[in-house]
């Protein structure tokens with residue numbers, strides 16, 4: 001499916017348009033993604049910062065990652081849904097939570113990362129590559 005893509009939070013206050021193709025899509029099984037999503041893993045879609053236009057109110061939360069970088073999550077202040085985060089390792093890309101897209105039917109991760117902390121029942125689909133920890137950029 002070609003760009004642009006649209007998405008938003010659960011309450012609808014925060015909306016976005018992504019007008020370029022994502023650079024990659026992964027399922028991240030790290031414990032921070034498990035906690036942030038309240039689920040077994042998080043989905044991460046790397047996109048050019050310039051290709052993402054957000055409208056509506058936002059709130060930010062910054063934490064320091066295990067590698068010492070700042071990681072700032074951006075979310076809807078009304079319903080709390082995380083839309084993207086700004087990784088400390090680069091300032092021209094953001095990591096979108098692709099489950100917030102209006103159409104998620106085309107999403108397919110190329111990699112499962114942080115398999116070291118994946119829940120025991122997780123099965124890796126055919127054709128999906130795995131990494132024990134995080135990808136190197």
Ligand SMILES: [Zn+2]
Nearest residue numbers: 009011076079
């Ligand atoms: Zn909302």
Ligand SMILES: [Zn+2]
Nearest residue numbers: 028029030033
């Ligand atoms: Zn993660």
